[in-house]
Amino acid sequence: MCLRKRSGYRPPDLINAKIYTGPIPAEQEGGELAMGGGRSETSALSGAGEARGLTTTQNSQRPSACCFCWCCCCSCSWSEEERRKRRRKRISQDTKIDTKLETCPKPSVEEIRMWSQSFDKLMRNPAGRNAFREFLRTEYSEENMLFWLACEDLKQEINKSAIEEKARSIYEDYISILSPKEVSLDARVREVINRKMQDPTPHTFEDAQLQIYTLMHRDSYPRFLSSNIYKTLVLGRSRTSSEC
Numbered sequence: 392m393c394l395r396k397r398s399g400y401r402p403p404d405l406i407n408a409k410i411y412t413g414p415i416p417a418e419q420e421g422g423e424l425a426m427g428g429g430r431s432e433t434s435a436l437s438g439a440g441e442a443r444g445l446t447t448t449q450n451s452q453r454p455s456a457c458c459f460c461w462c463c464c465c466s467c468s469w470s471e472e473e474r475r476k477r478r479r480k481r482i483s484q485d486t487k488i489d490t491k492l493e494t495c496p497k498p499s500v501e502e503i504r505m506w507s508q509s510f511d512k513l514m515r516n517p518a519g520r521n522a523f524r525e526f527l528r529t530e531y532s533e534e535n536m537l538f539w540l541a542c543e544d545l546k547q548e549i550n551k552s553a554i555e556e557k558a559r560s561i562y563e564d565y566i567s568i569l570s571p572k573e574v575s576l577d578a579r580v581r582e583v584i585n586r587k588m589q590d591p592t593p594h595t596f597e598d599a600q601l602q603i604y605t606l607m608h609r610d611s612y613p614r615f616l617s618s619n620i621y622k623t624l625v626l627g628r629s630r631t632s633s634e635c
Contacts, residue, residue: 492521503624507616510608514539522624526615527607534572535603535611538565542600546593558591566599574603 495517506513506522513519524536541561548554565574566584576584580598587595615621 492524493517495521498624500625503621506621510612513612514604522620523607523611523615526618526620527611529618529620530611530614532611534565534574535607537572538574538596538603539600539607541565542596545596548593554593555591558588558595561596562588566596574599575606576602 498516498518502516502518506516506519513523520536520540524533527533527536538561541557541564545554545557545561548557562584564570564572566576566581567573576599580602583598584596
């Protein structure tokens with residue numbers, strides 16, 4: 392952001408800046424000063440102070456990454472670690488996050504073992520999604536599964552008004568940077584979503600859903616297979632089958 396020059400305007404950081412008042416170095420042959428090739432030490436120091444002051448002022452006047460409308464028009468520059476810290480704090484303060492799992496029969500030991508064969512088989516199975524979601528909850532990333540499920544639900548909708556309402560709800564719950572359930576998306580995907588939100592369709596969040604699916608596959612799925620949650624399921628169902 393550029394600072395426009397105005398009459399009598401001085402950046403805040405320069406108002407209280409300390410100006411060098413020490414002795415001026417002796418002149419050298421040819422009338423030049425010892426430092427700066429004709430510039431006094433006073434001007435050199437004050438010039439550096441002005442540069443630092445302008446830089447500080449520019450940084451302090453940068454717009455913060457926040458948005459108060461449901462159709463976000465600003466970019467978010469938070470790192471993934473910062474996102475997780477903010478998410479944990481918000482989750483601890485917000486009790487509205489849905490904890491209800493999908494209704495489904497108990498999986499067989501064969502089904503549970505198939506979940507380790509591919510992420511796609513896990514995600515196609517309601518019981519598998521429930522187990523994976525419980526694991527994601529322990530990593531404070533349950534919102535990834537909730538977002539994916541919400542997108543699947545939106546794809547089944549055919550009523551225009553219902554599509555718009557569900558799309559807006561998904562945006563507010565998972566795309567807005569003010570939401571405690573915000574998912575991690577890159578700037579390109581966010582820009583695509585903002586354009587599509589002008590006229591929502593069942594596939595408005597298709598790119599975002601794919602990105603979150605890929606994130607869960609590459610990041611969370613391997614840890615799920617080695618977690619106590621999955622190992623307990625396999626061991627428990629194996630014992631039940633052997634007893635029968």
